[in-house]
Amino acid sequence: MQGVGFRPYVHSLARRLDLAGWVGNDAHGVFVEVEGPPDALTRFQEGLRDDPPPLAMIRRMTATRLPVRGERGFRIAPSRREDTRETLISPDVATCADCLAELFDPADRRYRYPFVNCTNCGPRFTIIRDVPYDRPVTTMAGFALCEDCAAEYHDPGNRRFHAQPTCCPACGPTLRGASASGEWDAVGDPIVAAVEVLRAGGVLAVKGLGGYHLAVDARDEQAARRLRSRKHREDKPFAVMVPDLEAARRLCLLDPVAERLLTGPRRPIVLLPRRPGAPLAEAVAPGNRELGIMLPYTPLHHLLARELGRPYVLTSGNVSDEPIAYLDADAYERLAGIADRFLTHDRPIHIRTDDSVVRVVRGRERPLRRSRGYAPQPVWLARPVPSPVLGCGAELKNTFCLAKGDRAFVSHHIGDLENYETLRSFTEGIAHFRRLFDVTPRVVAHDLHPEYLSTKYALALDDVELVGVQHHHAHIASCLADNREDGPVIGVAYDGTGFGADGTIWGGELLVADLAGFSRAGLLAPVPLPGGTTAIRQPWRMAAAHLDAAYDGALPPDLDVEARHRSGWDDVLAVARSGVNSPLTSSAGRLFDAVAAILGVRDAINFEGQAAIELEQRADPAETAAYPAAIDDGDPLVIRVGDLVRAVVADLRGGVPAATVAARFHHGLADATVTACRRLSAATGIGTVALSGGVFQNRLLLGRVADGLERHGLRVLTHQRVPPNDGGISLGQVAVAAARHDRRR
Structure with missing residues (x-):
C-alpha cells in the first residue's frame, strides 16, 4: 500500500544491515533489489515481514535469488509507471504523536502549523489524483518544497523521508x-x-x-x-x-x-x-x-x-x-x-469523503458508515473474481464497489442518490476508482428496482454483462463476503424496503442463500404500505396498517395513535384495504415504525430510520421479558407480527410504561427470529446464520438475536468491515455477480 512510508522504512532497514541495492514503487506494489551477506539478507526479510511501518499492510512477499552485481550503497529508485496497476492507496490517517508534539512545541518550525504530517500520518486518499503515489500526482503538486523540507524529504534518517505531503509554513498550504x-x-x-x-x-x-x-x-x-x-x-x-x-x-x-x-x-x-x-x-x-x-x-x-x-x-x-x-x-x-x-x-481536495461512523456491539466494532480513514482500503475476498466487476449499490446510503482479483474496493460513502449533485459524485467516484486501481469492469451488478438511479446508470452502460441482484440477497451476500465465506447460510435480512422477487416490497426476510442464489424460506407477515413512500415518511400510516391487520379490522377503542390522526385514519385504512398504491410489505423497518407510532414515539420522520432509532432509544435496558409471536410453518414460514402488535397494545392500555413495552417488543421480534432460524436449520441442516440489513444497526436487536442463536448452537455471521445497511449492498452485488459468472463458466 502506497503512502505508508514503506520505501523509507526499507531504505533504513537496508542501511542498518549494511546492504546494497534499491527500493521503489511500481504498479504492483514495492520492488526491492538487495545484496549482501546471507545472514544479513535473512534478517532483512524477517524485518520486512515482522516489523513493517505502522500503516503498512503486506499481503504477499516473494523473493528471487539474483547474481551478485557489486552494488554500492542503497537508494530509493524512481517510481515505475506501467500499463497495469495493482498497487493500493492508503486511507487518510490521523495525526501521529510525533507530529502532534511538533504542532505544540514553540521551538519547532512547524509550531501551530495546521498541515504538519509525515510518513506515518496525514492526507492520502483525498489528495491523490493518480498512481504511483508521488507528489506531482497529488493536490500538493502546486507547493514546491522549500530547502528545509527538501532536506527532510531526501534524508533517509528523517521520518519525512519521501513523505509526499511534506510541507511547512514556508512552502506549504496556508x-x-x-x-x-x-x-x-x-x-x-x-x-x-x-x-x-x-x-x-x-x-x-x-x-x-x-x-x-x-x-x-x-x-x-x-x-x-x-x-x-x-x-x-x-x-x-x-x-x-x-x-x-x-x-x-x-x-x-x-x-x-x-x-x-x-x-x-x-x-x-x-x-x-x-x-x-x-x-x-x-x-x-x-x-x-x-x-x-x-x-x-x-x-x-x-x-x-x-x-x-x-x-x-x-x-x-x-x-x-x-x-x-x-x-x-x-x-x-x-x-x-x-x-x-x-x-x-488553499490545499485542494480531490475527492470528497465524509466521516466514518461505527458502533461497538458485543465487544466488536460495527461499521455504520465506511468512509474517511477506511476507504479505499480493499475488502479481501475469499476467492478471486473471475472477471472485473462493478457493483452499483442501492439508492440510500449508496456506495459502489469495483473488484478485480481478490480485492474489492468498496467506495467511500456517497449518500442518497436522490439529486444531481450526489449522482455526479457517484459517477465521478467510479471513474476515479477505475483509474486508481486499473479496473475496467466487464460485469456490472445492480439492484432490481428499476427506478434507482444506480440501476439506471448500470443499464445505460455499453459492452458489459449486466447482472440484476435482489436487494436482500445482496445484503446476505455482503455479510458472506465480509466474512470471506461462500455459504450456504440461513440469511436474516431485516431492513426498510427492497424490491422483492414477487413484485411486493420485502424487508423482513429469512433466506436460504449462498453467493450464487437464494430461496425465500421465511418472512414477517406482510401488511399493506398505505400510500407507498408516504407511509415511510409518516409512520402513523404503518401503525394503522399493522393494527388493521392484527385486529382484522376490529380495532380496540381509545387508541391514542388513532385519536391523533382521526381526520385521516379512515381514509388511510380504505387505501390500505383497497390495495391501490398500497403494495404489501414484509418490512421489519416499517414494523418498527408502526410500534413507534403506537407508543407515541414518532408519527412522522425527518430523516430515514428516525422512528426505529428513537424506539430503540426508548427501550428500557433493564427489561428482559419478551412478547410471544407465533410462527406459521410452511414454505415460506411466516412470523406473525400481529401477535407482537396486539401485545404492545394490551400492555399500553394496561398502563405499562412505554419504555418497558419498547423493550418487550424488541425482545419478542428477536426471539421469534431465533425460533424461525432454528426451524430452518433443522429443516435444511445449515448451522450458520448471517444477519444483515439496516435494522441490524439496532444494538438491542442484534445482541438478542446473536446471543439467542449462539445459545442454541448456531454459528452467527455479522458485519465487520462494511455496514449492514445499504452501504454494504455494493459488495454483496459484486459477490453475487462474480459467483454467478464463475458458475456459468
Whole structure:
C-alpha cells in the first residue's frame, strides 16, 4: 500500500544491515533489489515481514535469488509507471504523536502549523489524483518544497523521508479566515478568530480532509438550534469533536474497544452511551441516549480543540440531504447562508469523503458508515473474481464497489442518490476508482428496482454483462463476503424496503442463500404500505396498517395513535384495504415504525430510520421479558407480527410504561427470529446464520438475536468491515455477480 512510508522504512532497514541495492514503487506494489551477506539478507526479510511501518499492510512477499552485481550503497529508485496497476492507496490517517508534539512545541518550525504530517500520518486518499503515489500526482503538486523540507524529504534518517505531503509554513498550504461573503482576513491568527466565532455562538465552516464541516460550540443551546434551523436538520443528532479521551469520558461511557477506536489512526465517529447529565446542549442530540463522539484527526482540528477548550459540533458542510461541499467556490455558494465565517485553506481536495461512523456491539466494532480513514482500503475476498466487476449499490446510503482479483474496493460513502449533485459524485467516484486501481469492469451488478438511479446508470452502460441482484440477497451476500465465506447460510435480512422477487416490497426476510442464489424460506407477515413512500415518511400510516391487520379490522377503542390522526385514519385504512398504491410489505423497518407510532414515539420522520432509532432509544435496558409471536410453518414460514402488535397494545392500555413495552417488543421480534432460524436449520441442516440489513444497526436487536442463536448452537455471521445497511449492498452485488459468472463458466 502506497503512502505508508514503506520505501523509507526499507531504505533504513537496508542501511542498518549494511546492504546494497534499491527500493521503489511500481504498479504492483514495492520492488526491492538487495545484496549482501546471507545472514544479513535473512534478517532483512524477517524485518520486512515482522516489523513493517505502522500503516503498512503486506499481503504477499516473494523473493528471487539474483547474481551478485557489486552494488554500492542503497537508494530509493524512481517510481515505475506501467500499463497495469495493482498497487493500493492508503486511507487518510490521523495525526501521529510525533507530529502532534511538533504542532505544540514553540521551538519547532512547524509550531501551530495546521498541515504538519509525515510518513506515518496525514492526507492520502483525498489528495491523490493518480498512481504511483508521488507528489506531482497529488493536490500538493502546486507547493514546491522549500530547502528545509527538501532536506527532510531526501534524508533517509528523517521520518519525512519521501513523505509526499511534506510541507511547512514556508512552502506549504496556508490557513485563512474569511467572512461568509468570501473576503479574506488580512491579519491575525485564523484559529484564534475562528474560536472567537464559536464562543460568540456563531456557526463556523471548516475545511477538513474530505470536505467542509459546520461547527458550533456544543454547549451552546442557541448555537446548536441556530445550526439546525439554517441546515434544515430538525432532529438528526450532530457529531461532537472532543479534544482528548478524558473529555470523551466526561460525556460518554467508554469501554476498551471504544477507546481504541477513538484514538486509533482511522478516527471515526463512535456512537457511545451518553452519561446522565453530560454537559452538552440538548439540541446536539435531542432525546438520544447516545452521542456520536470523535477525537481530532488533523492538526487543524487539534488546534481548534486546544484553543476552544471544550467540545464542539462538527457536522457535514451541506444543507440536509445534499452531499458534503468540498470545492471552495461551491462551499461559499452553498454554505454562505449557514456559516457566519469560514476557516479554510488553499490545499485542494480531490475527492470528497465524509466521516466514518461505527458502533461497538458485543465487544466488536460495527461499521455504520465506511468512509474517511477506511476507504479505499480493499475488502479481501475469499476467492478471486473471475472477471472485473462493478457493483452499483442501492439508492440510500449508496456506495459502489469495483473488484478485480481478490480485492474489492468498496467506495467511500456517497449518500442518497436522490439529486444531481450526489449522482455526479457517484459517477465521478467510479471513474476515479477505475483509474486508481486499473479496473475496467466487464460485469456490472445492480439492484432490481428499476427506478434507482444506480440501476439506471448500470443499464445505460455499453459492452458489459449486466447482472440484476435482489436487494436482500445482496445484503446476505455482503455479510458472506465480509466474512470471506461462500455459504450456504440461513440469511436474516431485516431492513426498510427492497424490491422483492414477487413484485411486493420485502424487508423482513429469512433466506436460504449462498453467493450464487437464494430461496425465500421465511418472512414477517406482510401488511399493506398505505400510500407507498408516504407511509415511510409518516409512520402513523404503518401503525394503522399493522393494527388493521392484527385486529382484522376490529380495532380496540381509545387508541391514542388513532385519536391523533382521526381526520385521516379512515381514509388511510380504505387505501390500505383497497390495495391501490398500497403494495404489501414484509418490512421489519416499517414494523418498527408502526410500534413507534403506537407508543407515541414518532408519527412522522425527518430523516430515514428516525422512528426505529428513537424506539430503540426508548427501550428500557433493564427489561428482559419478551412478547410471544407465533410462527406459521410452511414454505415460506411466516412470523406473525400481529401477535407482537396486539401485545404492545394490551400492555399500553394496561398502563405499562412505554419504555418497558419498547423493550418487550424488541425482545419478542428477536426471539421469534431465533425460533424461525432454528426451524430452518433443522429443516435444511445449515448451522450458520448471517444477519444483515439496516435494522441490524439496532444494538438491542442484534445482541438478542446473536446471543439467542449462539445459545442454541448456531454459528452467527455479522458485519465487520462494511455496514449492514445499504452501504454494504455494493459488495454483496459484486459477490453475487462474480459467483454467478464463475458458475456459468
